[in-house]
Amino acid sequence: MDRLTIDDLELSGKRVLTRVDFNVPLENGAVAxxxxxxxxxxxxxxxxGQGxxxxxxxxxxxPKGEAKPELSLRPVAEKLAGLLNREVKMAPDCVGxxxxxxxxxLQDGEILLLENTRFHKGETANDPEFARQLAAxxxxxxxxxxxxxxxxxxxTVGVAKLMKEAAAGYLLKKEVENLSKLLESAEKPYVVILGGAKVSDKLRVIHNLVTRVSA
Structure with missing residues (x-):
């Protein structure tokens, strides 16, 4: 992976704005x-660990740009705190x-989880002003x-363009490398099985794979 990764960044004492995918299922107000x-x-x-x-x-x-309590990330903050055995502060919003x-x-080594970015219409619209507020x-x-x-x-895109330093975390790095292996150097024959909802999101991937896979 030629692009910058987290290992290329100086993290100590820095405010590290990190986009994660905590779109997890909730049941009765808890992470399922x-x-x-x-x-x-x-x-x-x-x-x-690097401060x-x-x-x-x-x-x-x-939530379609509305603050909906049932889609708050607060249960995620509680779950993450349990996994790390340390405090995770929860913000009332993601900007403001x-x-x-x-x-x-925030002090070195502390964690703050922002509230659901999709509570603002500017998130899915990639609104420049909303991206600027996040990037700040x-x-x-x-x-x-x-x-x-x-x-x-x-x-994702809006904030990355505004930051002087932007890099991939370990999960993104691993997944991109795995996908690259499939596209560039996988031994044949091989079969790809795609699952999940929102097939429209996967059409470009399917198109790229269809000429490479055996079935």
Whole structure:
């Protein structure tokens, strides 16, 4: 992988704005499956272990630009705190004066989870002003949200363009390398099985694979 990765960044004392994919299922106000949260732990532990001031952002569900309590990331903050055995501060929003104060108060090695980015219409619209507000929270940017990396949203594409330093986290790096192997050097014959909803999101991948796979 030729692009910058988290290992190329100086993290100590820096506000590290990190896009993760915490779009996890909730049941009765609790995380029902923590696999996506667990997948980000190597990146999170790297940042806080190096003394970075970690600011996490993610979407959850499809609130369509409205603040919906049932799609709050607060249960995710609680689950992450349990996995790390350390405090995870929860912001009341992802932008605004109160969030800025919480970010400014972060100490080295501390974690702040921003509220659902899709509570704002500017997220899915990749609104430049919304992206600017998000980007202002960090000094360096890490993208570890492979599941959302294909979307041209403010917290992915918009923020990355505004940051002086932007790099891939460990999960994104691993998934891109695995996909590259399939496209460039996989031994034949091989079969690809694609699953999940939202087939329209996978059409470009299917198109690229169809001439390479055996079945």
């Amino acid at each position: 499956n923590a696999a996506r949260i667990e997948a980000t732990l190597p990146t999170i532990e790297k940042i806080i 970075g001031r970690l600011i996490l952002m993610s979407h959850l569900g499809r 004066p109160e969030v800025e104060k919480m970010v400014a108060a 929270l960090g000094e360096v940017y890490v993208n570890d949200a492979f599941g959302a990396a294909h979307r041209a949203h403010a917290s």
